[in-house]
Each structure stands twice: as structure tokens, then as C-alpha cells.
Amino acid sequence: MAAIGTWTFAVPAIKVVKRKLGDGSSCLDALEAGINAVEDDGSTGRYLVGRGGYPNAKGVHEFDAAVMVGEGCRFGGVVGLRGVATPVSVARRVMETSSHSMLVGPGATAFAVEQGFPLETSDTLHTEESLSAFRKFLKQQAEEARARAEEKMQQEKEEMKTEVSPGGHDTLGLIVLDKNSRIAAGVSTSGAPFKAEGRVGDSPLPGCGLYADDAGGAAVATGDGDNIMKFCPSFQVVQMMRQGFDPQTACREVVKQIQQKVGADMFEMALVAMDMKGCRGSGSTVVQWEDVCEGKKYDGFPYVTWTGE
Numbered sequence: 001m002a003a004i005g006t007w008t009f010a011v012p013a014i015k016v017v018k019r020k021l022g023d024g025s026s027c028l029d030a031l032e033a034g035i036n037a038v039e040d041d042g043s044t045g046r047y048l049v050g051r052g053g054y055p056n057a058k059g060v061h062e063f064d065a066a067v068m069v070g071e072g073c074r075f076g077g078v079v080g081l082r083g084v085a086t087p088v089s090v091a092r093r094v095m096e097t098s099s100h101s102m103l104v105g106p107g108a109t110a111f112a113v114e115q116g117f118p119l120e121t122s123d124t125l126h127t128e129e130s131l132s133a134f135r136k137f138l139k140q141q142a143e144e145a146r147a148r149a150e151e152k153m154q155q156e157k158e159e160m161k162t163e164v165s166p167g168g169h170d171t172l173g174l175i176v177l178d179k180n181s182r183i184a185a186g187v188s189t190s191g192a193p194f195k196a197e198g199r200v201g202d203s204p205l206p207g208c209g210l211y212a213d214d215a216g217g218a219a220v221a222t223g224d225g226d227n228i229m230k231f232c233p234s235f236q237v238v239q240m241m242r243q244g245f246d247p248q249t250a251c252r253e254v255v256k257q258i259q260q261k262v263g264a265d266m267f268e269m270a271l272v273a274m275d276m277k278g279c280r281g282s283g284s285t286v287v288q289w290e291d292v293c294e295g296k297k298y299d300g301f302p303y304v305t306w307t308g309e
């Protein structure tokens, strides 16, 4: 039995996974419960997951989440889901009870309601921290607009950029291997802070934000999803593990190949992976990461891991 999760805020998720696997739960049950523990807890603030995640530019939470099971490569995902604080559970229902693999926007929300998920509004999905960050974003936008009008200079693309210092990325990605050697991966995120309405990141896309295949193992990604999705890195890592590479080598090699391709425009991306023996590894395009929850800097990508009998 083993688990690995992105960022230090995966600690509560891993604790739940440990308890559930100890009670004999399947990897998927443990994974869902672990991710729910972070999604539904707005108290810690500062991560982009579930309740208290940062909303889009209109102040609305649009969640992306997915699950994938190694056995049969079963997959379910939701994109731009509104009103449900535990999107990974809706993603699981898509996998288990619908004839589809991915539902988007209003369709995803309607499905969640059909499945009995209580619908929430921004009032309860926001926390004080996320609301104040959004207000800061609006204020900054207004200030920028004023400055642009005053200066009346040529349109400078750079100035149009809103930089609210989201301070990094922090999607929860979790991989769980149970005692029957079944593996599952899941991700949950509110996406890039203050993203455009309708924007989709890498997280819910199979092969991009996550992949699981019991012929090799599982991998999850975090970082700049608009770029990550172009490279299907989670799929690449699992394919390499399938060919016999250990997770660490696979993650590093995939990062290296992307770096070689992208060159100077390299973007933030981290990968964590686990093979079917429970060995784990990670790779990242950033040498020193700042964990936004803790405000600490780490050499290499911070992740949380556990292994048990």
C-alpha cells in the first residue's frame, strides 16, 4: 500500500488514505475520501482546490477534477463544474454511472444535481481568504485600467497582464495503490486563479493532468495547465514506467524532453508518479518551488508520500 500527493497540503489527504486503506478500502474509495478531505476544507486557505479555491475572473468557482483507475484505464472527469465543493466525487460518478468520460459546465452541474449532490453558491464556496484575493484582483484590475487610461501610451501587452501574484500553482493530485495492487489517480483544482470563464486546464484531461494504467503505474501533474496540456506528460510518464523505467527516471526524462523542446519559454510543471510496486518519483521544471500554503521554499518539488504494509 502506498500513496503520493502533490504539495504539502496533501498531508490531510494522505492521512485519510492511510486510514481508509488500513480499513480495507479500495484504492478508489481511499483516493476519493483523501481528495474530499482537502476539497471540502476551506479552513487552510491558499490552495486552489474546492472550497476556498480561487474563482474565475467573474468571481465564480469553476472546478476541474478527474479520476482514473489503472484496472481497465477507466476514467471520469468534470470540467468547469459549478456549485459542488467536492468535484472529484462528481468525476467518479461520471466514470461509474454515466456512459461518458467527461462532462462540462452546465451539463456537469446538472449531472451532479441528478446524482444528489447539494448545489452551493459562491457564498459558501468562498472563504474569507479567497474572497479577499478576488477583491484584490478586481481592485488591481481597476487600478490597471485607470493607469492605462492616464498614460495613454501605446497598448503595451505587458501592462494588460493581471498579476495578482497567485504565488504558484497548487492543484491536488493524488495517487493511491491498495493492498490488492490496484492503482488510482485523481486530481482536483479550481484551476488558474481568476481564469477566463470556461477556461480548461490540464488537470481533468486524461494523459495531461493524470493517467493510470496498471501495466505501468500512475502519474499526476501540477503547474501551468495551459501549457502542460500540450505535452500529455502524465501519459508519457506512465508509458515510460510501462517500459520498465522507475518513476523518478520517468518523471525526470519527461521533464527533460519537454524542456528541450520548449527551451527558453519553459513553464512551471511538476510531475509525481508511482509504479505498481509503490515506488515513487517526481520531476519538475522549476529548481526551487515555493509552497504557497506554507510560504516555504523547497529545492525540488514538494510532495507528500506514505507507504504501508
Ligand code: SD4
Pocket: 048, 168, 169, 170, 171, 189, 190, 191, 192, 200, 201, 202, 203, 221, 222, 223, 224, 225, 226
Ligand atoms: C491548471 N494545472 O488548471 C492546473 C493548476 C495547477 O497547481 O496545477 N496548479 O492549470
